[in-house]
Amino acid sequence: MAMYSRLPGSVALITLQNPPVNALSAAVRQGIVDTVQRALKDPKVTSVVICGQNGKFCGGADIREFAGPMLGPPLVPMIHAIEAVDKPVAAAIEGVALGGGLELALGCHYRIAHSKALLGLPEVTLGLLPGAGGSQRLPRLIGLTAALDLITTGRHISAAEALKLGILDQVTDNNVVDQAVEFVRRVAGQPLDSRRLSTLPCPCPPDVDSLLDKAMVKVRQRSRGALAPVACVQALMAAASLPYTQGMEKERDLLTTLFNSGQARALQYAFFSQRVVGKWSLPSGASWDNSAARTISKAAVIGLGTMGRGIVVALALTGISVVAVETQEKQLAEASQAVPAMLQREAGRRSLATPPGVISFSSNLQDVSEVELVIEAVFEDMSLKLQVFRHLTSVCRPGTLLCSNTSGLDIDQLAAVTQSPGLVVGMHFFAPAHVMKLLEVVYGPRSSPEAVATAMQLGKRMGKVSVAVGNCPGFVGNRMLKPYLEQANFLLEEGATPQQVDEALEEFGFPMGVFRMSDLSGLDVGWRIRKEAGLTGPGVESTRTRQGRRYSPLPDQVCEAGRLGQKTGRGWYQYDGPGGRVARSDPWVHIFLEAYRAEHGLVARSIAPEEILERCLYALINEGFNILQDAMAAGPEDIDAIYVFGYGWPRHHGGPMFHAGQVGLGRILERLQHHHHNHPDVPHLKPSTLLRRLVAVGSPPVQTWREFINKERVHSQL
Numbered sequence: 001m002a003m004y005s006r007l008p009g010s011v012a013l014i015t016l017q018n019p020p021v022n023a024l025s026a027a028v029r030q031g032i033v034d035t036v037q038r039a040l041k042d043p044k045v046t047s048v049v050i051c052g053q054n055g056k057f058c059g060g061a062d063i064r065e066f067a068g069p070m071l072g073p074p075l076v077p078m079i080h081a082i083e084a085v086d087k088p089v090a091a092a093i094e095g096v097a098l099g100g101g102l103e104l105a106l107g108c109h110y111r112i113a114h115s116k117a118l119l120g121l122p123e124v125t126l127g128l129l130p131g132a133g134g135s136q137r138l139p140r141l142i143g144l145t146a147a148l149d150l151i152t153t154g155r156h157i158s159a160a161e162a163l164k165l166g167i168l169d170q171v172t173d174n175n176v177v178d179q180a181v182e183f184v185r186r187v188a189g190q191p192l193d194s195r196r197l198s199t200l201p202c203p204c205p206p207d208v209d210s211l212l213d214k215a216m217v218k219v220r221q222r223s224r225g226a227l228a229p230v231a232c233v234q235a236l237m238a239a240a241s242l243p244y245t246q247g248m249e250k251e252r253d254l255l256t257t258l259f260n261s262g263q264a265r266a267l268q269y270a271f272f273s274q275r276v277v278g279k280w281s282l283p284s285g286a287s288w289d290n291s292a293a294r295t296i297s298k299a300a301v302i303g304l305g306t307m308g309r310g311i312v313v314a315l316a317l318t319g320i321s322v323v324a325v326e327t328q329e330k331q332l333a334e335a336s337q338a339v340p341a342m343l344q345r346e347a348g349r350r351s352l353a354t355p356p357g358v359i360s361f362s363s364n365l366q367d368v369s370e371v372e373l374v375i376e377a378v379f380e381d382m383s384l385k386l387q388v389f390r391h392l393t394s395v396c397r398p399g400t401l402l403c404s405n406t407s408g409l410d411i412d413q414l415a416a417v418t419q420s421p422g423l424v425v426g427m428h429f430f431a432p433a434h435v436m437k438l439l440e441v442v443y444g445p446r447s448s449p450e451a452v453a454t455a456m457q458l459g460k461r462m463g464k465v466s467v468a469v470g471n472c473p474g475f476v477g478n479r480m481l482k483p484y485l486e487q488a489n490f491l492l493e494e495g496a497t498p499q500q501v502d503e504a505l506e507e508f509g510f511p512m513g514v515f516r517m518s519d520l521s522g523l524d525v526g527w528r529i530r531k532e533a534g535l536t537g538p539g540v541e542s543t544r545t546r547q548g549r550r551y552s553p554l555p556d557q558v559c560e561a562g563r564l565g566q567k568t569g570r571g572w573y574q575y576d577g578p579g580g581r582v583a584r585s586d587p588w589v590h591i592f593l594e595a596y597r598a599e600h601g602l603v604a605r606s607i608a609p610e611e612i613l614e615r616c617l618y619a620l621i622n623e624g625f626n627i628l629q630d631a632m633a634a635g636p637e638d639i640d641a642i643y644v645f646g647y648g649w650p651r652h653h654g655g656p657m658f659h660a661g662q663v664g665l666g667r668i669l670e671r672l673q674h675h676h677h678n679h680p681d682v683p684h685l686k687p688s689t690l691l692r693r694l695v696a697v698g699s700p701p702v703q704t705w706r707e708f709i710n711k712e713r714v715h716s717q718l
C-alpha cells in the first residue's frame, strides 16, 4: 500500500506501507501508481515527496513475489511515470534504499537521505540485475566506473559515500521527510529536464572498452559460473553504448533470462535460508521465540592459536571485554603482539575509529573467574579439552556458560565433567574466526535452551550466520565433508589426478577444489583424526580395506612423506616454499600415484569431470539426508547455509540440499544406487532412507522437506 497525504501548503507526501521493509509488492506498486496520479491531478500540489513507513524507505522488489505470477503494475513504467511528472518529486530515504527501492529513488528528481541510511543495488546477489532501469540510470548519474563497482558487487553503501558519488542531493542528521519537504518547496518551479536521468548521457572514461573487458574478467574470476554478474556487465555495456530506450530493452532481455534461471532461484533461496536459520528450533521444542538469551559483556577465550586469536578479535569487535588466556608463555607473547594488530586492522576495515572491546592477556586460568561466558579453543584433543573443562567448572562462578570451539568432538562428554551440563554448548568457528561468517552452535542432549539462545545471539552480534546443530561426530559441516574427501581420494586411486578433481569442483563454482583446500588447511589435521580412530598408524596393516570398509591410505602416505600442505611447501601440490600460496602440479605426486596404483594392482582409467562431481557431491549430499534423518539439522536450509557460508559451496547453487532438488532427487538416488552398486564397500554411497522416502512421495520441493521429515518422524517412518 501507499498512503497519500497533502501537507499544509502544496506538498503531497506518499508513504510506502509494507512492513517490515516496505518491499514493492503488487499492492505497494498499485498504491504508488494511484497516489502519483492523484498528486499529478491535484492543482494545489506543486511538489511530491516519497518516503517509507517506520524509518525504512524501501528494501526493493518483493522477493517473495518472484515465486509466483507477476501481478499488479510493473515497476519499469511506474518509475518512468514518476520521472515524467512535471512537478518535482523527491525521495526521502531513511533506513534502506535497496534494489528496486533505489531504482524508484533514481526515478525521482531529487534524493535526500538520512546520514544513517544504506543504499545499494544488491540484485546481483539474488541472481538478477537492477532491472527496473537501475542498470541504465545509475551509470548516467554517477558514471560507468562507479556504477560497475556498485552493480556487480551489490554492496551496500553509506549515505556519505552515496553523496560523494553523486547519488544523493543532500544528507541530513535531522528528520529526513521534513528536510525533503523543505527541499522540494525550494526547488518547485525550477526546470526538471536535467533531473530526468534517462535523458542524460552516460559519462564514460576514454578507455571504456578496456574498462568493460577488465570488469568482465574480474566478475568471471570472482564468481565462477555465476550468470548475474556477467549480465550486469553486459547491461552496463549497453548503458555505455546505446541510447536509453535500447539500453532498457537490453536490460529487459537480460533480466528475463536471469529471472528464469535456476541460479536466481538458488540465490533467492539462499537469501531466505540465511533468515530461516536464525529462527532456530531444537527437537525438544525450544526455539528462538521461546528461549531467552543472556546478553554477554565479559567473556574469556582459552587457547590463543589461530582459532583462539580470531575468536578474541571477533568478540572484541562487538564491544565485549575479553580475557585471552594461553598457558604456554611463548604462544602468549606472540598472541599479545598479534591480536591487537589483527583487531586494529579489522576495526579499520569496518571503518571503526577505535576497536570497541578491551582485551587482557593472561597465562592463568584463574583469571576467567569473573566472566559470563568462556570459549575454549585449545588443541583438538579430547583429553586436553576435558582437562580444561574440569578446571573451568571449578574456577568460574556458577552460571557461567562454557563453550567449546571443537570442530567435531562430543559436546556431551565435555558437559559431563562440569557442574552445570546445561550451560555447555559448542561454538564451532571457521578459520579465520574474525572473518568467516559461519558459526555452528552445537547443542548436546543436556544443553539448555538458554545456553543455545545465548550462543546463537552472540554469533549474531558478531555478524555471523549462526546455525544450531546437533551433537554428532563432525557436527553437520565436517560430517558431510568426510564422504566428499573420501570420494576424492578414491578417484585418485582409480586414475584421476588432484588437478582433475580440483578443476571439476572449481568449474562447478567452489573457490578451491578439495586437494587445494586440504593443502591450505594442513594435511596433518585429518591424519591425526584417522590415527585417533585407529585407521592408520604403527601396527595398522597397509591395506585398502579397514574397519570393514574401503579405505584409501593415500593421504596418510603423503603425510608420512613429510608433505603436510602449504605449511611445508609440499602436499598434493608443490609451492614456492613453506607457507607458499600458489599451487603447482608436482611430478612427485604423479610418480607416487602411479607407484601406489601399481602396488595395489589398480589400473588407472580416464575419469570424466561429471563422474568426479557426482561421486564427490552426491556422497556429500547423501550424508546431508542422513543428517536430516538423524535430526542433527532442523531443515535443509540449515545445511545449505552451513555449506554456503562455511565451506565455499557456490551460492548460485543454493547449497547441497537445494542443489539436490534442482538436479532431481530421483536422479541423485539413481546415481547413488549406481555408484554404490559399483562400490558396495563404501557405505557413504548407500542412499539414505530419507532420500528414498522423498523420491517415493514424488520429490517434493526443498521448502517442504522440514514438514515432511517431522511428519515421517511422528509416523516412525525414519
Ligand SMILES: CC(C)(COP(=O)(O)OP(=O)(O)OC[C@H]1O[C@@H](n2cnc3c(N)ncnc32)[C@H](O)[C@@H]1OP(=O)(O)O)[C@@H](O)C(=O)NCCC(=O)NCCSC(=O)/C=C/CCCCCCCCCCCCC(=O)O
Residues within 6 Å of the ligand: 020, 021, 023, 059, 060, 061, 062, 063, 064, 070, 075, 096, 098, 099, 100, 101, 122, 123, 126, 128, 129, 130, 131, 132, 255, 256, 259, 260, 272, 275, 276
Ligand atoms: C537490509 C534489509 C532490507 C533489512 O535487514 P534486517 O533489518 O536485518 O532484516 P531481515 O531479517 O533481513 O529482513 C526482515 C524481513 O523482511 C524480509 N525482506 C527483506 N527484504 C525483502 C524483500 N526485498 N522482499 C521480501 N521480503 C523481504 C526478510 O525476509 C525478513 O522476513 P522473514 O524474517 O524472512 O520473514 C535486508 O532484509 C535485505 O538486505 N533485504 C534484501 C534487499 C534486496 O536485496 N533488495 C533487492 C530486491 S530485488 C529487486 O529489488 C529487483 C528489482 C528489479 C527487478 C524487478 C524484477 C521484477 C520481476 C520482473 C520479471 C521480469 C521477467 C519476466 C519473466 C518472463 O516474462 O518470463
